[in-house]
Amino acid sequence: MNAFEQIKAREEKVICHTYGRYPLAIRSAKGCKLEDVNGREYVDLLAGIAVVNVGHSRPELTEVLAAQAAKLGHVSNLFYTTEQLDAAEKLLASANNRFDRVFFCNSGAEANEAAIKLARRYSQKIKQNGASDIITFEGAFHGRTLATVTATGQPKYMDGFAPMPQGFVHVPWNDPAALEAAITPKTAAVMMELIQGEGGVRPATKEFAHAVSAICKKHGVLLIIDEVQTGLCRTGRFWAHQHYDVQPDIMTSAKALANGLPMGAMLCTEETAKAFVPGTHAATFGGGPLASAVASKVLDIMKDEGLAQRAEELGAYAKDKLQDMAALYPDLISDVRGLGLMLGVEFKFPAKEILMQLFERGFVCNVTHDVVLRLVPPLVISKEEIDAFLAALSEVLKKQA
Ligand SMILES: Cc1ncc(COP(=O)(O)O)c(C=O)c1O
Structure with missing residues (x-):
């Protein structure tokens, strides 16, 4: 052998x-x-x-990671750390401060879980309209946890895992009329990728993305943009939504954020962030000093280069x-x-x-x-x-x- x-x-x-x-x-x-x-x-x-x-094995990242590991590796979110704040401020700036707050986690699925939980809690506690449904699109991919795989909605990924969580509705891609017809008083949010990655690299048309944003606004429904794959300079903008005329309330990121170290993030507006108060959501490793220090450097490199x-x-x-x-x-x-x-x-x-x-x-x-x-x-x-x-x-x- x-x-x-x-x-x-x-x-x-x-x-x-x-x-x-x-x-x-x-x-x-x-x-x-x-x-x-x-x-x-x-x-x-x-x-x-x-x-x-x-790129692989960047010496600058190796240096930052080694120095951070020698100084402070993990302390938990019970404490303040400046590394997390540096990463959050740079991340918000990279999206032109159209979002106000960040929740850090460890993967794309976790970032989307956070977005789904925030959207539901915003509807139920802030707007108090009892809405809970999340509308997603055929061909989407949002992760493999029970909630995000249900959001993903592709039968092959759900096979054998029943019962699936409730409150997810799937509509055809690039079809604004189908989306509008699916919105009900129970709809809390619409969640979409702007280019469906796992679904076969399928971009939303400009008209569709614009229509989704307008429909969300008209019906008072939150718009979650999943930028786990499209974000961080991948599509020719720092974030894919910057190509489109859309107004997301929540955006999720992961993958390239720490260039291979596990890290996810959910970015949201001040208004939606009101729904998260201490004790409502957490992640032991989220925004830890190691991943945060590396993410800060990654964001610098992306901008500088x-x-x-x-x-x-x-x-x-x-x-x-x-x-x-x-x-x-x-x-x-x-x-x-x-x-x-x-x-x-x-x-x-x-x-x-x-x-x-x-x-x-x-x-x-x-x-x-x-x-x-x-x-x-x-x-x-x-x-x-x-x-x-x-x-x-x-x-x-x-x-x-
Ligand atoms: C658009 C999108 N969302 C979410 C995920 C899930 O991310 P993770 O595998 O980090 O949980 C992926 C992974 O491919 C993705 O492409």
Whole structure:
């Protein structure tokens, strides 16, 4: 057995079988490069699923993390720490202070749980209208806890976990009339991604996003924007909602926030924040000094290096080239879509075959929704690395045609 086969055999014995893993064991990473246990190098176009936005093994982050670990690792939210405040102030500023307060947690699902709980508590305690329903969209993905997987609404993720929590309603994507028809006096909030990531990199149209925001306003319903995947410069703005004419009351973030250290955040307006008072919600690790110190540095790097603009420019370049390929191979590719460096190439057949051939050529990305090749590289990827990937994909397509 080679090094990879030995690791695979160990994994099969001791880890719960929840993941369909790719046949690669990664031992180190730097910038946009991964190295597997057999010593082979790959260009990373996945970034640990839109997490490692500022690149792997950044020396500045290693330094901050080591210094923080030597000074204060964990103390709990029973105490004040300046690291948490620094991260919160920078996070709020990154969203142009359109939100006023932050609740820190450890993942995207937890951030969405916090948003759902805040929306319900706001309706029940502040507005006192008894509303509790959360409307989400077909094709959405909001997490794997019982509440967020119910919000996600895709039957395949709920199979075998009944009974599911009540109070979630699902409506078609990009269909404002269906949303408006679903709103009732019981509706507390509408929760949406602006580009459905796990759902196949499906952007909301500008008209739809605007209509959702207007409908929420008209009916006095809160708008929660899930920016767990789209946030932190990924789509060519610091936050995807900055592309759109929308007025979210609550926004959630995670993934790239601490570049791989677990961290989630829910940002909300002063008005909605009134619903959370001491004792109503908590997370032991939320906004701990280690994750907060790293997140502060990540936010500085994103701003100082203009990573949103970089994502916009490189993303537009890559999308253009991918669209040329789609025009060349209309029997293979049905669509190319996305914003910034969050791109999807939809194939007319399961894309796993394409993915495996890209692995063989030294390029890592992934497949979502079965037929969509998803490209969410570190935002520090070079144009040369993108060109090398495009050349490899072009070879694979030529072979497939
Ligand atoms: C839009 C969105 N929301 C929530 C989540 C869940 O995040 P986590 O896996 O950190 O719980 C994800 C994960 O892919 C996501 O893409």
